[in-house]
Amino acid sequence: MKFGIPVYPGSNCDRDVGWVIEKVLGHEAVYLWHKDRDLKGVDCVIIPGGFSYGDYLRPGAMAKLSPITEEICEFAERGGLVMGICNGFQILLEAGLLPGAMLPNKTLSFICKFVHLKIENTNTPFTNLYRKGEVVRIPIAHAEGNYTCLPETLKEIEENGQVVLRYSSPEGIVSEEFNPNGSLNNIAGICNKRGNVFGLMPHPERASEAILGSTDGLRMFQSIVEGVVKA
């Protein structure tokens, strides 16, 4: 299977994602330069974390205007699989592929730590190898992960099961106490209605090898392969 990883000026998790795809999963990863329009025939796009365009104006606001992002939007509209991690999630929100927006963390600080996440929806191409309600341990590293949206949008994404991940306790309790950034309803990751676009603040690529302290993130990449290769 072939994964495409767009690289914007300021992306900094692109090689980490590439490493997991190639060295850990054993699949092909190609890098997609932000000025290009060629998706190189990939089966799935993973927008990596970092600080595209220095987070100028708002995180993701500049990257949404890149030629490669336009191509990714068209790819997603055709049903292509797109996953955005951290800044990648912010880009998906700004580009309108996912509903809502990000605010600065309620603490106003950059938070970099392992968190617990409850898997709320396993019926997606990105989470099909998890158990519903399972709690996983994956790190976050962001200053703007405080997810928000209009009340009617929140109602809609909750009812449609578009909330895929929530910040929780190790036992799976979802409450304000276990919400690191102030995010609405402890939302850590959402998908679009169709289910082919997924954005999340945690970094699964940083939790895909035992040496990094957790392998809980690996199943997200394996889920994608499972869906595409077995389809």
Place this chain on the structure above:
Amino acid sequence: MAKFLAKVFITYRKGILDPQGVAVEKAAHQLGFTSVKNVRVGKYITMEIEAETEEEVKREIEEMAKKFLVNPVIEEYSYQIEKVEE
């Protein structure tokens, strides 16, 4: 063609928690400015625009706001336009 100076002010929408505004308000209170309320911290963007009329400048600003300057989910904006005499 005339030259205009546009000033665009962007803040979080009403009802959106502005953590920076809250922090600034607390600091103001701490310093004795106890009557200060509803502090909002935002962005101030200036730009020079060449156009025939002020109407044209308005259209440009509003279009830019819609396309990328402002995220309507969380932000609102206002602007002022001045003619630049050369």
